[in-house]
Structures are given as C-alpha cells and as structure tokens.
Amino acid sequence: MSSTLDLEFIQDFTHFEQHVAKLIHRAGWTVETAKPNQPGYDLIATKENLIVAVQVKWLKNNATAPQLLKFADFLDSNEGKKFNSGWFITTKGFGGPAIALIRSWNKDTKIRCGIALENKLVSVDGSIDIISDNHKQTPSDTNLSTKIYFGVFTCKGGVGKTTIAAHLAGALALQGFNVALVDLDPEENLQKLVGDGVFVPNPKGAGTNIQVFKADDWHEDSARDCQIVICDCSPALERNPPELVNRLNYCIIPTTLNPLGINKHGKVIQETVREIRQINKTAHLFVLVNNFKDPGVKRFRLLKQVYLSAYTEIRKTDNKFHCIDPEEVCIRASDLLYYWGIHILENPENPASRLAFDLIGGRCYPREDFINLADFIEREAGIGVLRSS
Numbered sequence: 001m002s003s004t005l006d007l008e009f010i011q012d013f014t015h016f017e018q019h020v021a022k023l024i025h026r027a028g029w030t031v032e033t034a035k036p037n038q039p040g041y042d043l044i045a046t047k048e049n050l051i052v053a054v055q056v057k058w059l060k061n062n063a064t065a066p067q068l069l070k071f072a073d074f075l076d077s078n079e080g081k082k083f084n085s086g087w088f089i090t091t092k093g094f095g096g097p098a099i100a101l102i103r104s105w106n107k108d109t110k111i112r113c114g115i116a117l118e119n120k121l122v123s124v125d126g127s128i129d130i131i132s133d134n135h136k137q138t139p140s141d142t143n144l145s146t147k148i149y150f151g152v153f154t155c156k157g158g159v160g161k162t163t164i165a166a167h168l169a170g171a172l173a174l175q176g177f178n179v180a181l182v183d184l185d186p187e188e189n190l191q192k193l194v195g196d197g198v199f200v201p202n203p204k205g206a207g208t209n210i211q212v213f214k215a216d217d218w219h220e221d222s223a224r225d226c227q228i229v230i231c232d233c234s235p236a237l238e239r240n241p242p243e244l245v246n247r248l249n250y251c252i253i254p255t256t257l258n259p260l261g262i263n264k265h266g267k268v269i270q271e272t273v274r275e276i277r278q279i280n281k282t283a284h285l286f287v288l289v290n291n292f293k294d295p296g297v298k299r300f301r302l303l304k305q306v307y308l309s310a311y312t313e314i315r316k317t318d319n320k321f322h323c324i325d326p327e328e329v330c331i332r333a334s335d336l337l338y339y340w341g342i343h344i345l346e347n348p349e350n351p352a353s354r355l356a357f358d359l360i361g362g363r364c365y366p367r368e369d370f371i372n373l374a375d376f377i378e379r380e381a382g383i384g385v386l387r388s389s
C-alpha cells in the first residue's frame with residue numbers, strides 16, 4: 001500500500017525538523033532550535049513581539065490525543081506561559097480522537113496543529129495557514145482543495161453504493177471528521193431516502209448531522225469546514241459529473257461475495273476500474289465486500305481465494321487498485337441496513353432521518369462494520385494528512 005506521505009525524501013527526525021524550520025522561516029519568522037533535551041518544544045519561532053513554541057513530531061502514524069494533551073499541558077505550565085502560541089507539527093496527520101480533541105478546543109486556545117507538506121504547513125482542518133495568520137481562512141478562490149473526496153462507485157446497480165456512502169459518512173463523522181454527502185446519481189435515491197441531511201446516532205454521545213447536497217448545488221464553499229466529501233455515484237459513469245469524478249482521491253467499489261456471482265463480479269470490477277481510469281488516473285480504488293453472509297470458515301476461504309484471484313490482473317497494471325480483505329473489513333448483511341433502505345418504499349414522503357446505527361441488544365453490526373471500514377481507510381488511505389491536492 002503506498003503512503004500518502006508527501007515527505008518521502010525525508011528520512012529522519014533531524015531532516016524533518018530542518019524542513020519544518022525552513023517552512024516557518026520562509027513565512028518570515030526567525031527560527032531557533034531549542035537547547036538539547038529541552039522538554040516541551042523543539043523549535044522557537046519569533047516575529048516582532050510574538051514567540052511561539054514549536055513541537056515537531058516525526059511520526060509514521062497519526063498523532064494521538066495524548067501527545068496533543070501533553071503539549072497543551074506544557075503550554076499551560078510556567079515554562080510554557082512565556083509563549084504566545086504553540087504549534088504542533090507532524091508528518092502524517094491526526095487520528096480521529098486527536099481531531100475530536102482539537103475540535104473541542106475553542107478559538108482562544110494557544111495550540112495550532114498542522115502537517116508539514118513539501119511546500120507548506122497546513123492546519124489540521126486544512127483551512128488555515130497556521131504560520132501566516134492564526135485565524136484567517138485561506139481565500140476560497142485559491143484552487144488548492146484541502147478536502148478529501150471519496151466516491152462510492154460500481155458500474156452495477158443494487159450493490160449497496162447508496163447504503164455505503166451514507167453509512168461510511170456516518171462512521172467518519174463519528175471519528176471526528178467533518179463530512180458532507182453529495183448525491184451524484186440522477187435517480188436521487190440518497191436524497192429520497194434522507195432528504196437534505198441525515199442524523200448519525202451515537203450511543204456514546206450526542207450524535208451529529210451530515211448535510212446532503214445535490215450534485216448541482218455542490219461547490220467547495222458549500223460546506224467550508226468540511227474535510228471529507230463522500231459522493232454517492234450513479235452506476236452509469238457518464239451520468240456522474242466528470243469534474244467530480246476527476247476530483248476523487250479515493251473510490252470505494254462495493255461488490256458481493258456470492259458463489260454464483262463471483263466471476264461475473266470480477267468482470268464488473270474490471271469494467272468499473274476501466275471506466276474510472278478514463279477520467280481519473282490517480283484515485284486509490286478499494287474493492288469492498290458488502291452484504292456479506294458468513295458461509296463458515298472452509299467455504300469462506302474458498303470464496304476468498306476466487307475473489308482475490310479475480311483481481312490479480314488488475315493489480316498487475318494498476319498500483320492504486322486495492323482489494324480489501326473481507327476477513328479484515330466487510331459490511332455484513334443486516335436487517336438494519338435492509339430496513340433502512342426499504343424506507344424509500346414504505347415512507348416516500350418522510351425521509352429516513354437517521355442512519356442504521358442504533359444498537360439492538362447492545363450491538364449494531366452496521367455501526368461496527370462501518371467504523372471498522374472508517375478506521376481501515378484512515379489507516380490505509382492516510383486521510384489524517386488532509387493534504388492539498
């Protein structure tokens with residue numbers, strides 16, 4: 001799996017620290033390194049009467065909430081109080097809990113969290129250039145999109161695209177990301193199902209709402225703070241707006257794992273990949289098994305073998321094509337998802353205002369499966385990076 005880290009030319013902490021110092025210096029700051037073994041910070045940035053403690057984290061994984069809390073405690077300490085701000089700069093990105101923590105801080109907090117890219121530092125939500133002005137948004141007319149676009153596309157109807165788009169959005173929202181849904185399908189099933197927004201119930205908290213846009217209404221400014229955009233696609237590629245298909249950073253390709261359909265589906269996936277690549281050469285593609293019914297260990301092994309071998313040809317020619325191992329992540333067949341979908345017939349006037357994430361008997365398969373998928377994507381696709389395109 002290729003990493004989305006843009007800094008592959010940097011091999012160690014010292015080089016990364018120098019890189020960060022250079023970026024800060026380029027923005028007009030004076031930068032010094034802290035004395036060796038200085039706890040709390042690595043660099044000191046000064047400009048006019050401002051003094052900033054910079055913590056530099058060279059990490060292979062996302063920065064975690066405890067790492068941020070430690071820096072926040074330092075800034076509150078006597079030693080830390082002399083700084084006007086603290087910048088926490090990392091390599092890869094921030095995990096879900098860390099992002100939730102950052103979102104819980106108000107505007108007065110002294111910490112700014114960011115990621116060092118090759119040419120600039122971007123803040124965790126991508127909207128703020130942390131070194132030039134702490135609070136100013138970057139102008140919307142720059143073409144730098146810091147939003148991550150996901151498509152859910154298979155060139156076949158009824159495989160679960162709409163169901164997956166909505167619930168993946170819900171799971172990412174539960175991980176602390178600010179998510180929007182865009183309905184690209186002229187059939188408008190998603191909007192018929194949920195209207196212009198859907199509630200994500202969270203047994204551990206207050207839950208959250210996700211806005212749903214029509215393709216025509218979607219514009220980068222429609223949801224300014226949103227970090228992740230999920231597009232529910234039409235199975236006929238030509239019916240999706242090509243400029244949005246071109247935008248996709250990642251595409252989830254749902255399929256099923258049924259014995260009689262398995263070879264046919266292999267062809268559908270080949271066709272799907274061929275179609276996407278006509279418009280978008282760079283998106284990472286992930287095949288995901290939906291509507292999974294557990295056939296028992298022995299049969300599952302057999303199915304899995306046939307399933308994976310159906311894609312070896314594609315993998316040979318396309319290094320951004322990935323097949324998610326159904327043993328690691330799949331979406332199980334569930335009554336909850338089935339009933340969520342049947343709402344379109346039972347109650348056409350009244351949108352299904354909430355996702356199928358409510359617990360039954362203390363558990364919820366869709367919730368578990370989609371959180372598992374969201375975790376996988378965050379890990380494998382590195383969405384914590386929220387890099388500029």
Ligand SMILES: Nc1ncnc2c1ncn2[C@@H]1O[C@H](COP(=O)(O)OP(=O)(O)O)[C@@H](O)[C@H]1O
Nearest residue numbers: 157158159160161162163291332333334338341
């Ligand atoms: N994992 C699942 N378990 C049960 N029913 C599902 C599951 N995934 C999808 N469905 C049902 O299958 C049907 C087709 O799903 P949908 O998301 O509309 O597919 P598509 O958007 O690809 O046409 C819907 O009735 C939906 O409720």
Ligand SMILES: [Mg+2]
Nearest residue numbers: 161162185189
């Ligand atoms: Mg659909």
